[in-house]
Amino acid sequence: MDYQQPDASGHFGRYGGSFISETLTYAINELKDAYAKYQHDPDFLAEFKYELAHYVGRPSPVYHAARTSRELGGAQIYLKREDLNHTGAHKINNVIGQAMLARRMGKPRIIAETGAGQHGVATATICARYGLECVVYMGSEDVKRQSPNVYRMKLLGATVVPVESGSKTLKDALNEAMRDWVANVDNTFYIIGTVAGPHPYPMMVRDFQSVIGQECLKQMPEMLAAQGIAAQQPDAVIACVGGGSNAMGIFHPYIPYEKTRLIGVEAAGEGLDTGKHSASLQRGSSGVLHGNRTYILQDDNGQITET
Ligand SMILES: *Cc1c(COP(=O)(O)O)cnc(C)c1O
Numbered sequence: 001m002d003y004q005q006p007d008a009s010g011h012f013g014r015y016g017g018s019f020i021s022e023t024l025t026y027a028i029n030e031l032k033d034a035y036a037k038y039q040h041d042p043d044f045l046a047e048f049k050y051e052l053a054h055y056v057g058r059p060s061p062v063y064h065a066a067r068t069s070r071e072l073g074g075a076q077i078y079l080k081r082e083d084l085n086h087t088g089a090h091k092i093n094n095v096i097g098q099a100m101l102a103r104r105m106g107k108p109r110i111i112a113e114t115g116a117g118q119h120g121v122a123t124a125t126i127c128a129r130y131g132l133e134c135v136v137y138m139g140s141e142d143v144k145r146q147s148p149n150v151y152r153m154k155l156l157g158a159t160v161v162p163v164e165s166g167s168k169t170l171k172d173a174l175n176e177a178m179r180d181w182v183a184n185v186d187n188t189f190y191i192i193g194t195v196a197g198p199h200p201y202p203m204m205v206r207d208f209q210s211v212i213g214q215e216c217l218k219q220m221p222e223m224l225a226a227q228g229i230a231a232q233q234p235d236a237v238i239a240c241v242g243g244g245s246n247a248m249g250i251f252h253p254y255i256p257y258e259k260t261r262l263i264g265v266e267a268a269g270e271g272l273d274t275g276k277h278s279a280s281l282q283r284g285s286s287g288v289l290h291g292n293r294t295y296i297l298q299d300d301n302g303q304i305t306e307t
Contacts, residue, residue, distance in 0.1 A: 004255060010199020011293075018198035019288045024178075027185040028198055034105050035200050039207070044100065051096045052211060055129070056085050058093075060212075062219040064227070078223065078234065080216055082246065090212060090246045091122040091193055097208035099126045102189035109133040109188045113177040115142055115170035115242075117149025119193030124158035134158040137177045139169035167306050174290050194243025198291030202248075209249025213237075217253055236261040241281065269307075278307035 011017045020028055038044040052058040061084065065077045082090040102110060110132045114120030120136040127134035136153055140162040143150055153160050166172035174196070181190045195202040221232045237254055239247035241264040251262045269277035277283065284295040287302060297305045 004252070006199055006203055010203070012202075014286070015293050016199055016202055017293050019291050019293070020198050021182065023182045024185070024198075024291075027181060027190075028200075030105065031101075031189075032200050034101055035204055038101060038104060044104075047100060048097055048208075051100070052093065056092050056096065058085070058211065059215045059219070060084050062216065062223050064223065075235070076229075078220070080212060080250065082212060087118070087122045087125050089118040089122065090209060090249060091119045092126070093211055093249070094193065094205050094208040094245060095119070095122040095126050095191055098189070098191040098204065099123075099130055099132065102132065102191070103130060105189065107132075107187055107189035109135070109184065110191055111135045111137065111177050111180050111184075111188055112191045112193060113137045113170065113173040114149075114193065115139070115173070117142070117146040117153070120153050120158070120160070121149050121156070123191050123193075124153040124156035127158065128156045135180065136160050137163055137173040137180070139163050139167070139173050141168040142170065142173070169307075171290070171304060178290070194245040195248050196243050196290050196292065196294070202292065205245050206248040206252055209245050210252045212246065212249040213251065213253035216250060233257055233260050235259070236263055238263045238265060240264075241266050242278075267307075275305075280307075 006012050006016055009017060018028060060081045063079045063081055065079050069075065069077045085092050099110065110123060110127050112120055112123040114136055117138070120138060123136060124134050134157065136158050138150070138160055143160065143162045150160050163172045163176045165176070177190060181188055192201045192205065195205045220234055224231055237250055237260055239250050241247045247264050254260050254262055264281065266279035266282055267277060268279055271277065272279055272283055280295045280297050284297045286293060287296040287298050289296045289304060297307060299305055
């Protein structure tokens with residue numbers, strides 16, 4: 001299906017693309033070429049699969065949440081247990097893929113941005129494993145709020161840089177990481193943690209995270225058959241949407257399954273009409289942020305508003 005792949009300029013329809021400064025063009029082209037070279041490379045894919053099985057601990061189980069299903073009284077609910085991956089979230093699937101690319105591109109220094117710290121911890125962990133230098137940008141507000149993850153990153157040998165600009169949170173950390181990348185393109189690989197950033201990042205992150213949905217496609221028929229349920233696949237797949245990586249990872253392989261509804265859930269905060277939420281898909285509008293066109297929360301002057 002065509003719409004599942006970006007066009008030559010990295011757009012999915014109107015969205016995506018590559019809105020970058022001239023100083024990043026070289027780095028982005030280098031990355032595009034490297035990903036095009038390794039994306040279907042049997043050795044690369046075999047190593048990725050090996051790492052996911054033996055380092056991350058995949059496949060993650062599908063678990064029937066029987067009591068929750070009973071309590072809620074409606075659908076039977078199954079959980080894809082990405083929390084059981086090494087480092088405790090889905091982030092590591094993507095980090096391994098990008099770190100493997102960095103090694104092949106000969107980049108000894110890794111930078112990353114992090115909000116709650118899960119992507120930072122996954123990146124610090126893989127850098128320790130592969131012997132790469134690791135610098136993690138984190139809004140100073142998040143550094144305070146998420147101190148256990150800061151401690152973990154430092155323990156793993158990463159440098160955590162508190163970002164004092166803007167709202168001192170994730171978007172500011174991403175800006176700062178971009179600045180670092182511009183200044184250090186020769187030896188640095190930027191591992192973005194979600195489906196954001198200029199092309200090819202969103203496609204790459206989606207591809208690496210698709211292992212979640214691919215496993216579900218195999219696990220659900222087995223689970224349902226064992227329970228004597230006739231269906232092969234769930235009626236709906238539901239994922240929380242922050243930056244979109246776990247959602248894309250589970251949704252993407254399900255796109256051809258037309259009977260399965262794909263439902264993304266955004267955080268409504270104090271309510272969608274209060275202006276205090278983080279529902280950029282529901283209440284945002286089209287704009288360019290962090291190198292791609294997407295839905296953003298912005299004011300009338302195009303300034304990004306706080307989530
Ligand atoms: C990072 C993270 C999210 C949100 O990020 P997505 O890119 O939308 O997946 C949600 N839950 C957990 C546990 C995370 O680590």
